Amino acid sequence: MSYVQIDQAFKQFGKSVVLQQVSLNVEKGELVTLLGPSGCGKSTLLRCIAGLESLDSGTISVNGKDISQLPPQRRNVGMVFQSYALFPNMTVFDNIAFGLKMQKLAREQITAKVNQAIELVHLSGKESSYPHQLSGGQQQRVALARALVTEPDILLLDEPLSALDAKIRKSLQSDLRSIQRDLKMTMIFVTHDQEEAMTISDRIFVMNNGEIAQQGKPEHIYASPKNEFVARFIGSYNVLTGRDLIRLTGQSMKPGTYAIRPEVMELHPSGEAHTFTHDRGLWLEGVISSMIVRGNVRRYEVQSQDVTLTIDELNVPHKVAFDEGMLINVRIPEAACTLLA
Amino acid sequence: MKNKRWLSLLVVSAAFIYLVLPLAATFMYSIAKEWSHTVLPVSYTLDWYKELFTDSRFLAAVGRTLTVSAIALIASVVTMSVTVFVVYMYLPKLERFLQAITMIPFAVPGVVAAVGLIKVYSSGPIVLSGTIWILVGAYYVLIIPYMYQGIRNSLRTIDARRLMEAAEILGASKMKAFLQVVAPNIMGGIIISALLSFSILIGEFVMANFLVGGSYETIQIYLMRQLNQNGHLSSAIVIAYFTIVLMISWLMLKLGTRFNKKEENKENAA
Numbered sequence: 086m087s088y089v090q091i092d093q094a095f096k097q098f099g100k101s102v103v104l105q106q107v108s109l110n111v112e113k114g115e116l117v118t119l120l121g122p123s124g125c126g127k128s129t130l131l132r133c134i135a136g137l138e139s140l141d142s143g144t145i146s147v148n149g150k151d152i153s154q155l156p157p158q159r160r161n162v163g164m165v166f167q168s169y170a171l172f173p174n175m176t177v178f179d180n181i182a183f184g185l186k187m188q189k190l191a192r193e194q195i196t197a198k199v200n201q202a203i204e205l206v207h208l209s210g211k212e213s214s215y216p217h218q219l220s221g222g223q224q225q226r227v228a229l230a231r232a233l234v235t236e237p238d239i240l241l242l243d244e245p246l247s248a249l250d251a252k253i254r255k256s257l258q259s260d261l262r263s264i265q266r267d268l269k270m271t272m273i274f275v276t277h278d279q280e281e282a283m284t285i286s287d288r289i290f291v292m293n294n295g296e297i298a299q300q301g302k303p304e305h306i307y308a309s310p311k312n313e314f315v316a317r318f319i320g321s322y323n324v325l326t327g328r329d330l331i332r333l334t335g336q337s338m339k340p341g342t343y344a345i346r347p348e349v350m351e352l353h354p355s356g357e358a359h360t361f362t363h364d365r366g367l368w369l370e371g372v373i374s375s376m377i378v379r380g381n382v383r384r385y386e387v388q389s390q391d392v393t394l395t396i397d398e399l400n401v402p403h404k405v406a407f408d409e410g411m412l413i414n415v416r417i418p419e420a421a422c423t424l425l426a
Numbered sequence: 427m428k429n430k431r432w433l434s435l436l437v438v439s440a441a442f443i444y445l446v447l448p449l450a451a452t453f454m455y456s457i458a459k460e461w462s463h464t465v466l467p468v469s470y471t472l473d474w475y476k477e478l479f480t481d482s483r484f485l486a487a488v489g490r491t492l493t494v495s496a497i498a499l500i501a502s503v504v505t506m507s508v509t510v511f512v513v514y515m516y517l518p519k520l521e522r523f524l525q526a527i528t529m530i531p532f533a534v535p536g537v538v539a540a541v542g543l544i545k546v547y548s549s550g551p552i553v554l555s556g557t558i559w560i561l562v563g564a565y566y567v568l569i570i571p572y573m574y575q576g577i578r579n580s581l582r583t584i585d586a587r588r589l590m591e592a593a594e595i596l597g598a599s600k601m602k603a604f605l606q607v608v609a610p611n612i613m614g615g616i617i618i619s620a621l622l623s624f625s626i627l628i629g630e631f632v633m634a635n636f637l638v639g640g641s642y643e644t645i646q647i648y649l650m651r652q653l654n655q656n657g658h659l660s661s662a663i664v665i666a667y668f669t670i671v672l673m674i675s676w677l678m679l680k681l682g683t684r685f686n687k688k689e690e691n692k693e694n695a696a
Contacts, residue, residue: 135591137591137594156594157591157595158594158598158599162595163595164591164592164595166591170585170588170591170592172589172592172607173584174607174610183593183596183598184597187596187597187598187602188597231596232596235597
């Protein structure tokens with residue numbers, strides 16, 4: 086039996102159904118991500134686990150114990166919010182100590198545990214600062230320490246890094262991951278950022294319209310999206326129908342919808358000598374309609390008849406970039422066309 | 427550009443003189459011993475203040491105003507903060523309704539309210555006419571809009587919902603979460619609303635005069651009566667009165683900027 090088990094969770098607000106019989110399992114010490122666009126039900130599911138919302142039907146059990154009917158105080162979960170939710174009237178120390186005081190621990194014990202937590206999140210020296218004196222990143226570290234110090238069974242994180250700038254977000258991602266590994270803490274992380282989900286998760290649950298669209302390891306989800314929603318959401322895949330592909334490439338394809346990753350397609354100058362028949366793969370012609378440099382990759386938009394393709398190319402100095410308006414040939418390796426369900 | 431500055435300076439000065447002149451004249455009159463045919467008083471004295479502050483009627487009237495206002499304020503702070511909190515947190519659908527009823531005191535003129543109250547409370551089942559409780563009740567209602575707005579804004583500013591959730595997940599009961607987390611953080615807002623309400627109450631005359639005028643002399647009624655007897659003394663009362671209101675306003679401003687500064691810091695840090 087899994088450590089966290091959610092069975093047939095159903096929830097609606099008024100007439101709109103937010104969770105449609107969601108079932109999922111999380112193993113002890115695992116970091117899983119609920120990933121999806123806003124309004125997909127991921128935050129609601131997290132709030133149901135925390136006890137801040139109640140399920141209309143279904144059960145949530147942790148470590149074999151059904152917690153679905155318990156108030157938040159008795160669930161022994163920790164939670165980190167996007168807005169930090171630090172108590173403005175308390176210092177860093179008192180914020181972190183709050184949960185321990187509620188557990189009525191002895192003062193020495195509280196001091197020892199709080200100091201340990203402060204060290205864990207690298208905030209030594211900030212004990213007597215107030216939240217408004219800290220940066221966003223520091224505030225979120227305090228919130229993390231406050232949630233961890235009570236040693237919860239699971240830690241729930243509701244888009245904890247979304248309000249932070251890119252650099253701090255990256256460094257907190259890796260800190261969070263290493264803390265999670267050190268403490269072997271079971272964590273459920275909610276985000277709408279697929280890159281973030283890929284970076285930190287053991288497993289990802291992609292959610293859409295209150296359902297789990299696909300679950301699996303990050304590399305698995307990225308490499309083989311099950312349906313069009315996942316393909317589009319997870320990695321700006323090009324989604325084309327078999328008919329489109331036949332029309333553009335002149336080759337026969339099985340009917341259905343195909344997903345093609347932007348980085349597997351190759352661009353070749355239109356005049357370059359090659360024989361379409363001998364070179365394995367699908368070939369099509371197009372015009373570069375735009376090019377953006379995104380750091381290590383160049384992202385091209387290529388117009389081929391009425392279809393726009395997104396193609397990524399590694400941004401290396403010896404390779405000259407194609408200009409807008411240039412005629413080019415595109416090669417798609419046949420194996421890279423994933424047939425979607 | 428230079429001309430414009432000159433003009434605005436002129437306008438501001440004119441407005442300032444217009445506002446300050448009556449006050450200055452009143453102050454002069456309150457410290458004048460003899461002042462009839464000259465631009466400035468002939469001789470000065472603090473006797474009027476001495477008389478005022480040793481007059482047991484004046485002190486009793488101040489005491490009465492403070493008593494009535496304090497009872498109304500404390501009742502309002504306690505009941506309104508709990509009510510607004512509960513509606514904000516758990517009954518958000520009622521918020522519009524609550525907002526509508528809290529605005530009623532603005533819509534009803536003081537005279538109308540006073541006459542209505544006298545009619546209702548002068549005969550059974552509850553007879554309050556002539557007691558201070560009818561005034562306490564009226565004052566309580568009068569300050570509801572200010573208290574409501576102040577408390578609700580504070581709750582919104584601190585995102586009380588999120589704070590309650592965070593505290594509850596950390597093991598606090600609803601009561602503990604409210605007392606230890608929400609209440610200390612909305613205290614600034616509550617104090618400012620209370621001071622604003624207080625400055626309105628000590629300036630209020632219509633209700634006091636109609637409801638308890640004869641039997642319970644508050645500072646407002648005392649001032650009214652003295653106006654007909656001695657100009658110097660009533661000037662001293664006005665100045666004393668004004669000083670109190672000024673001090674309260676200054677305190678409010680101080681607390682307000684402290685509150686805003688905190689918010690600013692928060693924004694800068696984020």
